[in-house]
Each structure stands twice: as structure tokens, then as C-alpha cells.
Amino acid sequence: MDVFSRTIAAFRVDIPIALLTTVFATLIGITLGLVVGMSESARGPRAWLARGLARLIDLMESIPAVVLGLVVVAMFGANATTLVAFMSVVLCAGQTRLTRTEVLRIRREAFIDAARLAGESDLSLTLRHVLPNAAWPALQNSSVIFAISIILTAGLGFIGAGMPPPTPEWGGMISRGASDALVGRWWSAAFPAAALALTVASFSAAANAVFGRPRT
Template identity: 40%
Template sequence: MSAILALPRRIVRLPSMVLVGLTILTLVAFAAVFAPWLTGWGPEEMDMMYFLEGPMPGHWLGTDANGMDVLSRILHGARIDLGVAIAAVAIAVTLGTLVGLIFGYAGGWVDHVGMRVLDMFQAFPVFILALAVAAILGNSMINLILTIGFINAPPYARLIRAEVLSLRNRTFVEAAEAAGNSHISMLFRHLLPNALTPILVIAPLNCGWAILMLASLSFVGLGVPVPGAEWGAMISAGAADIVGGRWWTATFPGIALFITVLGFNLVGEGLQEQGVKR
């Protein structure tokens, strides 16, 4: 009960940058959850009376080339972009943390060989590697989550490994080993809780990066398949319309993408700044 009562005070003490970021993300999440009630149109529902019409009553952000409501597609697209990003980063954190724990704790040839394998993956440009994996696996939602999560995992593995290596020589770790704790207990009871702090800072930043990666894959046709409501796919479909002066089909999804990524970056940067001050 005391922890719950202290929660408002802890939130107020957060840096203003984090509070602004959390406010943005809360609004985006609210729009995603209540999307069906915030607009009278479905994300793939066509209005046969209005094609490529600008903002007007009933279609507050206009319609696209298929007569679909842009606002509805943006709100429903928030579900896809947030869902894929959070799920992908969760996979990356889990996989990277396990690999980093094993490499850092085992040391020796296991660590050496494992890090060289990670070097091989990180030698490729990130987006090129994502394109290759997405092209091989296909562009279903599950495959996109796995692709982005897989690409994100090596940096987490390196970070956790470095933390574990620095913790190996601490007194409490040596005491735990002397007490006869098993390897599993050493990894998950003593090392992991003390190595997770940097993850809390980097994960929000990577959520923003994951959304950009999903949008980029969709923009080139390897992301969410048409007619799915996804911001990158909407920007790609509306890019040709800008030439004809129909700017709303690509501009509004771009603004939604920018604001959401900004929210994640503000949270991550604010937490990082707070960590540096401490």
C-alpha cells in the first residue's frame, strides 16, 4: 500500500523530459485502444463518395486514393506500430539478456566465440539485414516482430555481457559463489537484477527505433501488407499523391510517426540523463 501511495511522488520527481514523453505515449496508447470509438469509420472501410478528398466534416483528416478515412487508419495504425514495436523490443531484450548473461558468466572460449558471432551480425548495415530477414521470412505480423526483435538483440547482449563482466569481481558475487549457489541461481538471482538498469534506459529508445524500422520496411513493401493500416505503408501509398497537391494522405501519418518516436526518445533520453546525474 505504501508503495502505491508513494507512486505519485515518484512520478513528479521524474525529469520533465520523461513526463512529456510519457504524456505523449499515453495519448497515443489511448488513441490506439479507443480507435473504434474515436472515428465513425473502419480502417479499411471505403467511402465511395469521396476519393482523395481533403479534411472535411466526417473525414477530419481527409480520405486516401481508396476512399478510406485517413484519421481512422492513423488511429488503428497506432495499434499495429505500438504493438509490433513493444513486442519486438520485448523479444530483443529477452534474447539479448539471456545471451549476454551466458557469455559474460561463462567467459573463456564461449564468450570469445559468441562475441565473434555477434560481430558478424553487427557488421551488416542494420536496415539491409532487416530487409534480408524480412524478405526471407515474409511480411506477416509475427515475422515482422521476429525480424525486428532479432535485429535488436545483439546490442542488448553486448550491454548485459559488459555489466556481468563488471559484476563478476564484486564481493556479493564472490560470496554467493562461495555459498555454493548453482549457476542458474547466480545468473538469475544475483547477476541479472543488478545488470538490468541500463536496459531500462535503452529499451524506450529502441521502441522508437523499432517503429521507424517497421515503417521503413512497410514503405518499401516488406512490412505490413496492404490494406493494413500502418503508418509507413500509408506514407508510401500517399507519397505519389503529394505531387498532385494531396498532401494529407502522407503528411498526417508522418506526423503521427514523428510524435510517437519523439515520445519514446524523450523517455529514454530523460532516463539516461537522470542516470548520469546520479
């Protein structure tokens, strides 16, 4: 139960949650962005559904994630599966918006018109030409999604709505260590906070090296 051991053990809790959230949020966001972007200019129910989904995504981004997290945890309990599912749905909105914006831009390019005149179907056009170009901004933004998800996990743990004790988790450790700092035991909160900051900075640097600078 010492601070160092729990800080190291928390990597096995926080990192998998953040990584799975990043993967699922990016996959869902790219898929929805492609569907919405390619369907908005169509006619009939398909276009109405795409525009309605775009407005729903805007609404999701306007609601604080912590508030939604408290509601979800109260309904389904605090566990890794619940946190990953909740954050994947919430954070996919930003990835969807990035992908949709890029799809709308790419659809006006000359090579898309040339492929359509060559007789390619909409599915082939989307998978072969639109997807490789439109997915790149969302991949660049994956480092931001990782940072938000791990900070949100810690934030829920800090206010007591995260992983239940005695699970080692940085947010919960910082919350419990804050009272220790008042009596001089500053290390109880300082080391998990440093581990959290170091993890976010390291992953962001690695993602920037692979994908380039993320978009905000």
C-alpha cells in the same frame, strides 16, 4: 480509406509489433548477455562457445537491419509474426552487448567474491546478484529498441517490403502519400509521419521517466 481513419487504425498494427519486439529483444538480449558474460572466463568448450557467440553478436550489429529485413521478407513473407521474429533477433544484439559489458564489470565487484566464498553456486550467484544489476542498462535501453523497431517497420513499409496493402501502416502511408505531396495533397504523408514521430517521442519520454536516460 480516409487519411485520418487509416492513421488512427495504424496504431493497432505498428504499436503491437514494436512492443512485442522490444519485449522479446530485451529478454533474449539479457539472457544471452548473462550467459556470455558469465562463461567467457571459464575454460574449455563453454568459454569457446561464449567467445564465438560474442563475435557473432558483433557481426550482427555490423549488418544493416534493412538489408536483413528485405532478405527475411523475401523468404518468409511480410506479416506481423515475421517482422516481430526478425527484429527481435536483430535488435537483441545491442541488448546482449549492454548486458555482457555490465556482467563483466559486476563480476569484479567485492560482493560477488563474498557471495562465492559463502558457498553460493554459479546459478544462484547469477540469478540473485548478477542479473538484478546487469539487466538495468538493457531495461533503460528499451526505449531505443522500441524507437528502432517502429522506425524499421515503417522503413520496410516505405520501400514496399512491409505489411501488404490495404493494411493501415504508417510507412506504407507515407510512401503512397509522398507522390500526393507533389500535387498539393501534403496531408496524406504528413499525418502518418506526425503520428510516427509522436509515438516514438511519447514512448521515449515514458521510458525515461521509469528507467532513466537510455544508454547508446
